[in-house]
Amino acid sequence: MWTYLARRILQTIPVLFGISVITFVLIYYLPADPARMYAGPSATVATVARIRHELGLDQPLWVQYADYMGRVLHGDLGFSYRKQIDVTTLILTRIPYTLALICGGVFVELAIGLPVGIASAVARGRLADRLGMILALLGVSAPPFWLGLLLLYWFGYVVPIFPLGGTGTPLHLVLPALTAGLGGAAWYARMMRSSALDILSTDYVRTARAKGLSQFLVVLKHMLPNALNPIITMAGMDIPWFIGGVVLVEQVFDWPGLGRLAVEAIETVDVPLILGTVIVTALAVVISGIIIDVVQALVDPRIRHGR
């Protein structure tokens, strides 16, 4: 297990390196001039030139990159000109909010998606199955920001159960988490159903039934452990999309997480902040990928022995 984990972590190093290079090169060609942003609109050309030199922006691309990465490896993501604050500090204050939203969203995805998928598979072809699957396909097709606004309208305004955005209490998390998770729940329901159907038609399930095992036990003991495997793989592929969805949810609910920070950074062309948020979220994607793989290896011994 430990060698597997070590190998998996080593594999991510070139990926992280590639991510940082691509992001840096992209930002380097940004048409806006960061020195001018830093100096402000009223600064003289001489001041801007001095600041450009001080920030090292007159250096060649690779020197700037090496310089930046040197600092990133020490945990320093630079300084936001716009917000006049350390990027690392800024990102660290936002991470708990995004993490709470992600946990809530994933909970909604799994708590709704998996049972619906299993129920649909067991009731294959019946009305409940069809209805469930049509709802799931609609759920997959609904834009999350639209779902969020509808939830706000119905459960925040018309029937004022939940607060209209903001943070503070667990109640504030309910609507954003639902918004972040409903689309994924629909997706998992579809995946779980097809995965479960594959398992339900295997010989060992037939054997289990033939020896008189109840439907419940067949599903719990024989189907579930095997059907979960492809679902975990899917979860790994879903991460980059899920994090993108979180950006939208944060925008709808004015949730002070990383996603809103990224949108603000892009809107105000705050270069160090754009770099910081992109690198940190990409790192999050990579780490989640490792976690998913480890979970999968724990569930499926074939993987951890490299077979």
Add this chain to the structure above:
Amino acid sequence: MSDAHPGRILPGWASSKMEISNLKPPSPEGPVLLAEGLSTPVQITYRALVWRRLKRDRTAMIGAVLVVFLTLIAVFAPVLAPHDPSDQFRDGLTPDGEPIPSTLLHGSLRFPLGTDANGRDLLSRILYGARVSLIVGVLANSLAVALGTIIGSVAGYFGGFLETILMRFTDIMMAFPTLLLAMTLVAILKPSMWIIIVVIGAVYWTWIARVVYGQVVTLREREFMIASRALGAGRLYILVRHILPQLVPTIIVWGTLGIATNVMLEASLSYLGIGVQPPTPSWGGMIQEAQSYYRTAPWMVIFPGLAIMLTVFAFNLLGDGLRDALDPTQVGKL
């Protein structure tokens, strides 16, 4: 399409086929498929079989009809729309300057879905919005499918150094959160419809490349590849004549399902204000404009969102149906 081709297979990709001869049951008269549930076995080509399965799949046909319907709306928006989408009507706002709800409520066809905060007709804007959604969805996805197919098949077929470079690059691109990468790219390149098409194509190809790569790697080792090499076929010839035709089902499925994803991506970018810029009506942009009015004028949110959902739903239905119909493992099912 004719189903009667006794002993013969239609030319084109359908005949260069999904290993029809490997599928049971074998027949002395050549590669044919047996249709279950018929008293006498009929010979039927793969292409005919796919078409037949698709026609019988009710949900896929609903998807197809919706796709045609949406395309017609986009093409004939100027004819169908009751007003110009950017006209601001004085009677489109209440005396207090608020957007008005559907005039159908009191029997008038003036603003069937109500107006927006500028007194513009919502229905006309939604009809015109179909243009942006479909153009971006279809073109961006064509770009993504083309890139993904080329990169995936080249990496998978040639192997070696090219494979390592291309697939590592794919991995890196996939580690970026999709929406965030698209946002950054659009912001750097300045938002416009064409930029958005290119950016969505540039972030979405990775998924197709992965799938195509996986298929080509397994194809590479098959007997008919070795046979073709033995007969003296060049690598490029094999890639174009033997590998690409096998990828057609994948390309069709992703070419449809991907449109759904890309319509959603465009709407999301426009919602964030980094998409298609006003005054061009786009559904995502309309929802962004509606955000500050969702309490007093919920229709401004509801209808553009329904339009997005319907479009994504239609392409999802059709894509799912195509995937089932093209699946060679489901031979018996007609």
